[in-house]
Amino acid sequence: MTGLTRPRVALLLSAALLLTACGDDKKDDSAAAGSTKAPSEAGQIVYHYGTDDTAQGPAAPIPGAVTGGTVRVYNVVDFGHLDPARIYSNYEQAVALLMTRTLTTYKQSGSDVNLVGDLATNTGVTSDGGKTWTYTLRNGVTWEDGSPITSADVKYGIERTFDKTYVEGPTYLQSWFANSQDFRKYYPGPYGGKSLDAIRTPDARTVVLKFSKPQPDVPFALAMPAGAAVKASKDTRAKYDVDPFSSGPYKVESHKVDKSLTLVRNTNWKPESDPIRHAYVDRWEFAFGELPLATNQRLIAANGDDQAGMTSLDQVSPEVLQQVVSTPDLLSRTISGYTPFSTYYAINTKRITDLRVRKALMYAFPRQQVRQILGGPDTGDFATTIGSPTLVGHETSDLFQVPPAGDVEKAKALLAEAGVPNQKVVYAYGNLPRGEQVAVAVVAGLERAGFTVVKKPVNAKTFSEDVSDPDNSYDLYGGGWGADWPTGATVYPPLFDGRKIGRGSFNTSFLNDPAINKEMDQISRIQDPAEAGKRWAALDRKILAMVPVIPDLYDKNRQLYGPKIGGAVQDNVLGIISLTGIFVKQ
């Protein structure tokens, strides 16, 4: 949905969870610089990921933080979903942290990010190498009506994600339980009265998840909203998506879809039961629909109530970026950093079947010109791989050595070799002003190499669905992906597994190579994260050699907030501003 602030519409569809299964896995810049080519000019900030099974509530207070006040949040679009079974994108996950508690979650302090127990006392205990996972619920975890959250609620919450009406969320847990992508056949969800036997609740505080194969990533999958508890008697089904029953520090007071959302304190939430949420703010008032530039100008001016204003979605617009970065007062009011996302331009391999033409597209593509329009180096670093450097086992490589501004001569030569010097290319983009500007640069860039380019504006709201249609009539379109947790298993299969192709899927290049599919299955079963990481990195090169996508940028985030907002940091797991520690300065 960040498509409205940047041109790559489909982009932030996935959640971005950066944890690693291996707690000591520490990447650093020197290692990166030692290989073929450093990925970035500026150098990535290195975060340390691990698990912490000792985390207890309440969360350690933030220095200087005060309780009270109202925060106004301006976002260009409403949250698509608040129902934990349907949430996937990072900005929905960020707001869900205020209302919905999951079995596990991430705790961030400085550059340390740890997986901790949220509803559960720890990140999970397994006795048989990952086939059985046992969770014990914390004391004092309650729903907004004061009733305790029980193991039955957790079970019901996971069962719901199987229902056929909830298709938007991640499907990791479901397919692990079912051992197949076709998990609805295995279990159709709780609405028919059936119960999922693989989840057992020996007592009100214990949940046991049983899988037929070892699944070492279960603690990470449970940190996604799909691992949230839902109380069966309060399951309002479709309405749950706009007004979920709260287990976190805030509950919905009113929600006018696409217009406004007001969150107020859930007085039954107990800070002692919660290791990560601070809940300093009394009231959150979200307003939706204002264009990012207008929101940014509003936050720059910071008049009246906007002093305690912010945005949980919009980036700093390129039009005001220079002003923000060069004004110390404004710069101090931003958060910034790398995100787990990398962006790319997908080539429709069903239509552009000649590898030489795809290569020519890659060499001709004006990445530097496009990045310049989006805000220059602040937008991100040029990517040379599909996966982001935040992945475990990421190896820097630059298979094609494409200069950022493109190599027109090489592209021309490739087109001549393929015998189509004036190859027609249909470039599809979201029909917003920024998309229009980028399209001008893309057309100019590709035409340099001889391509005949057709610009095709597509409704920005349906863009991601339209380009995922295997019968679409476009050749080239932007996209982006962030890992759900930092292993290749949450990046390559969603993007390149040919068996997933279909409207709504993320395999928009329609690559369907049996060898690649098979190899992804194999790597997914590898238990050792380091070994798997190595194999994913090799697969990255293998896929890129077929040029189904043109790697674009390793994404950076920069967001502005009002002068009275305190405690603003980037959630390095989601790559977006964190809401859990925000307070209003007096």
Place this chain on the structure above:
Amino acid sequence: MTTVLLEPVGGDPTRLGSADLGRSPRQIAWRRFRRDRVGVWSGIVVLFFIVVAAAAPLIAQLYGKDPKTTYGLNQPGLLNDYSFPIGARGGMSSEYWLGLEPGLGRDVFMQLVYGARTSLLIAFAVALITSVVGVLFGIVTGYLGGRVDAVGAWIIDVMLAFPGLLLLIALSVVIEDVFVGEEEDASTPLRFFTVILLFSIFGWVFQARLIRGQVLSLREREFVDAARMSGAGTWRIVRRELLPNLWSPILVTFSMAVPATITGEAALSFLGVGIVEPIPDWGRMVNHGAQVYLADPTYMLIPGGALLVMVLAFNLLGDAVRDALDSKGLR
């Protein structure tokens, strides 16, 4: 053209000076216009814009640039990291006379010259179409009267009740959807056609209403009665008796329709519909300029200033033409 001194074409006989005696109404109007300094100057400005727009390709050749190339993106050193022109006043230099466009780095002078083409082409086409349609409709309803006039007046009322700008925005998308194939670009002529068509659909009523009113009063005049009694047919009466008396309101509404369309079209592209990239357009330039005015005020002032001068010149010229023709009905 005829010189029919006896017919009260346009002018007010009491205002005829001694120098006007023995001159045709056109000569009189021309003399009046020439005495109007503001009118003459605005006429010169308008002429200048028309010449610039018509000679755009020639200017581009002499200047050595074109409106499409993204110079700033292609050549390092012209735009900074945030895509704003590096040089002073929006990057003005001997190479790029009016600087570079922030973001895409195209030449502002070329954008302006070709943008004038866009504006004027649309404005004149719309003014011409609305005038022809409006005059025909006005004469038919006004002269025939009775039921025809009742229906005509009703149609005019209905058209006036339409929220024009809203429909323009909605319809421009629809038209493109209908005419543009799956794998085709919306061609430049189609985009112009769409905008011209939409403005014409809503623009002709104003002319029609005015002309109808004029015709309603003219057809009761003695000279029309005289023509009718001497056996002239409807066509002859319209052509020889009515039309000569309608030229001044037609000219004046035409000269007013041009600037109105220019601003309307600019507003439409300001809102993101109408003429889109990569066809240069002043309205879109102003829109973009308004977004970056803090970092690069020059980029907003140039198209904004040009638009202001052009519309003002057309309006003043329209005023001058009206004064010169001194048509009572329009005062």
